[in-house]
Amino acid sequence: MAKVLELALDFEVQAESVRQKLSRRTYSLLDAFTAIDKYDQGFILLDDLKELLDENGIFATNKDVNLLVDIFKKNDVHNGKISYSEFVKELSPKSIRIY
Numbered sequence: 001m002a003k004v005l006e007l008a009l010d011f012e013v014q015a016e017s018v019r020q021k022l023s024r025r026t027y028s029l030l031d032a033f034t035a036i037d038k039y040d041q042g043f044i045l046l047d048d049l050k051e052l053l054d055e056n057g058i059f060a061t062n063k064d065v066n067l068l069v070d071i072f073k074k075n076d077v078h079n080g081k082i083s084y085s086e087f088v089k090e091l092s093p094k095s096i097r098i099y
């Protein structure tokens with residue numbers, strides 16, 4: 001059980017590091033969301049994420065992509081869609097610490 005907690009904490013520290021780095025980029029999260037939402041639907045679908053990963057040479061199974069969506073959705077009803085607010089909430093820094 002302690003190992004699982006340690007892994008979860010390590011993952012969150014790494015995720016926060018990525019959030020901090022993203023917050024220093026010159027493009028906005030809206031730009032990123034719009035680039036992924038190629039069909040201007042107002043949300044990101046599983047297929048959109050899969051396509052993005054494939055285009056960037058990242059092999060991900062459908063299960064992997066579903067887990068990624070779950071990270072964005074947290075405890076919301078899983079409808080396979082990531083809204084802009086969910087996207088921003090997950091990718092915005094959670095702490096004031098700069099990594």
